[in-house]
Amino acid sequence: MKNLATLVSLSALFLLASCTTPRPVELTAEDFAWAAEQTISQMFQTGCLDKPTGGRYVVVISRITNDTNQYIDTDLLTKKVRIAMLNSGKAVITTAVGLTGPEDKMSGAVRGLSEDANFNAATVAGQGEMIAPELSLSGKIIERRPNAGTDYATVEYYFQLTLTDVHTGLAIWEGEQQITK
Numbered sequence: 001m002k003n004l005a006t007l008v009s010l011s012a013l014f015l016l017a018s019c020t021t022p023r024p025v026e027l028t029a030e031d032f033a034w035a036a037e038q039t040i041s042q043m044f045q046t047g048c049l050d051k052p053t054g055g056r057y058v059v060v061i062s063r064i065t066n067d068t069n070q071y072i073d074t075d076l077l078t079k080k081v082r083i084a085m086l087n088s089g090k091a092v093i094t095t096a097v098g099l100t101g102p103e104d105k106m107s108g109a110v111r112g113l114s115e116d117a118n119f120n121a122a123t124v125a126g127q128g129e130m131i132a133p134e135l136s137l138s139g140k141i142i143e144r145r146p147n148a149g150t151d152y153a154t155v156e157y158y159f160q161l162t163l164t165d166v167h168t169g170l171a172i173w174e175g176e177q178q179i180t181k
Contacts, residue, residue, distance in 0.1 A: 036080035
């Protein structure tokens with residue numbers, strides 16, 4: 001009788017556990033690193049950063065939109081992509097412009113030093129010396145729940161990046177990496 005009661009209790013626990021919807025695992029720093037590595041690898045393989053006239057493209061980082069239900073530090077993904085682009089030798093990143101102003105406000109601030117007698121005016125960056133971006137990198141992180149409402153919950157995250165020629169407005173490359181949790 002005692003064994004029967006134990007068996008019934010274990011069966012009830014098993015049924016209860018099988019009826020609960022598993023909680024999807026959230027994205028981790030390792031997921032970001034992997035997505036950035038895969039996406040940037042796609043970019044390099046296409047040759048879109050091989051400048052026909054030689055040299056390196058000047059790229060500005062635009063907005064990376066988080067269209068998911070969780071907090072995602074998009075700067076982490078952006079920084080990994082940016083480091084890879086810089087280390088490739090095919091691009092430089094401008095921090096003098098951005099959607100909400102310059103990322104590095106010092107680029108503009110040092111120009112005021114030409115009026116300061118403590119600085120040699122010939123060494124102060126002047127008007128017309130900054131280089132405008134040629135390409136813009138933007139992106140989006142999308143969350144999709146393909147089997148919502150079922151007992152088996154999965155979440156798909158799509159990391160999408162677009163490289164746009166700022167002179168023409170034409171996308172010259174797009175990449176996407178999917179992570180399923």
